[in-house]
Amino acid sequence: MSVRATSLAFLFGAMVLGGASAAERPDPAAPPAPAASDAPVASEVRLGGDDTQTRMIVDLSQKIDVRAFTLANPYRVVMDMPQVTFRLPPKTGEAGRGLIKAFRFGLVMQGGSRIVIDLARPARVEKAFVIEAANDQPARLVVDLAASDREAFMRAIAVEGRPLERRPEPPADTRAAGDTRPLVVIDPGHGGIDNGTRAASGEMEKTIVLEFSLMLRDKIEKTGKYRVLMTRTEDTFVPLGDRVQLARARQAALFISIHADALRRREGDAQGATVYTLSERASDARAARLAEAENRADVIAGLDLSTEEKDVADILVDLARRETKTFSMQFAQTVVGTLKNAARLYQHPLKSASFVVLKAPDVPSVLVELGYVSNKADLKSLISAEWRDHTADAIVKAVDAFLSPRLAGNGQRSGQN
Numbered sequence: 001m002s003v004r005a006t007s008l009a010f011l012f013g014a015m016v017l018g019g020a021s022a023a024e025r026p027d028p029a030a031p032p033a034p035a036a037s038d039a040p041v042a043s044e045v046r047l048g049g050d051d052t053q054t055r056m057i058v059d060l061s062q063k064i065d066v067r068a069f070t071l072a073n074p075y076r077v078v079m080d081m082p083q084v085t086f087r088l089p090p091k092t093g094e095a096g097r098g099l100i101k102a103f104r105f106g107l108v109m110q111g112g113s114r115i116v117i118d119l120a121r122p123a124r125v126e127k128a129f130v131i132e133a134a135n136d137q138p139a140r141l142v143v144d145l146a147a148s149d150r151e152a153f154m155r156a157i158a159v160e161g162r163p164l165e166r167r168p169e170p171p172a173d174t175r176a177a178g179d180t181r182p183l184v185v186i187d188p189g190h191g192g193i194d195n196g197t198r199a200a201s202g203e204m205e206k207t208i209v210l211e212f213s214l215m216l217r218d219k220i221e222k223t224g225k226y227r228v229l230m231t232r233t234e235d236t237f238v239p240l241g242d243r244v245q246l247a248r249a250r251q252a253a254l255f256i257s258i259h260a261d262a263l264r265r266r267e268g269d270a271q272g273a274t275v276y277t278l279s280e281r282a283s284d285a286r287a288a289r290l291a292e293a294e295n296r297a298d299v300i301a302g303l304d305l306s307t308e309e310k311d312v313a314d315i316l317v318d319l320a321r322r323e324t325k326t327f328s329m330q331f332a333q334t335v336v337g338t339l340k341n342a343a344r345l346y347q348h349p350l351k352s353a354s355f356v357v358l359k360a361p362d363v364p365s366v367l368v369e370l371g372y373v374s375n376k377a378d379l380k381s382l383i384s385a386e387w388r389d390h391t392a393d394a395i396v397k398a399v400d401a402f403l404s405p406r407l408a409g410n411g412q413r414s415g416q417n
């Protein structure tokens, strides 16, 4: 475990800083990436200027290396740095100033943090540097932005020559040699720099769904009949495509994405759990909006989507997709059936929309919105140990009802070895 963490820190170091010190080289004996408590701390952010010149200053407990680059569609400035602990007030970054519309910060991988600035209009990074602490002043990250236009912005991206994004390896397989039990992949939504939705009282979707997913994992493992793999087990970001890829590469029998939705105040109130499957046409406008919001995760984390591969058109893939769709629907109905007795359901609990994370053509996939963090009663449930316990039990029941017929040997997908 520590080997992997170290090599990720190394990868990240090499990617961001163009070289790594001896201390960062992968060494099987070396300790894992620094614990969050040892990481430099960002304690304050200040914005100044107007919509022609805007400056961001971040106070830091020590000097770090940063690397800034820009991304289009939408216009963003991304700053990569070694792992930083952000100790900033809850709503920091929600409102911007001048060229900065809003910004986010957080872990993008073990050992690496990132600040993503949403620009109000095209701008260039005039300067991005860190000043050493001196006298009474802490170390400071200073970013100067100047207004430009789309043409100049796109030209700058082209000449920046940004290195390819090195993605961390997927988590290790839990399968011992010869273990042929069906694999269930649990996918806690969001993470790291991507907080997901947030309750008025501050609870974040990424935390709620991770805690719930860990409980669900333990309960499924306890049956002894299935293997479980999580797309993340900590507060870090995982691109949507990697989540799907993990399930496909490991030939998962089932993929369950866990989320907790929110409505904006003007959208009224709603409560209860909803189970989603994939369809190109959303079942209704709210489902379409939700899928759009969930699909923004990669944009939020500062990924360049222009390099993503297109789906391969293949008749075999199409056939698999059709079969998978039937299984996904079947499982979704089973979940709704078992959840009915454990949790409050949304009035139309079975819906569909075009969620990127459900697009594996060969793995039955559903996305469970546990409830609305924007609803008082739902939020109370979502953070209650008892509610989580009942709800996770209900999902385990559904998993078992769906997969156990396949264990008997008359199964379709479990026979794919």
Ligand SMILES: [Zn+2]
Pocket (backbone or CB within 6 Å): 189, 190, 196, 197, 205, 259, 260, 261, 294
């Ligand atoms: Zn979500």
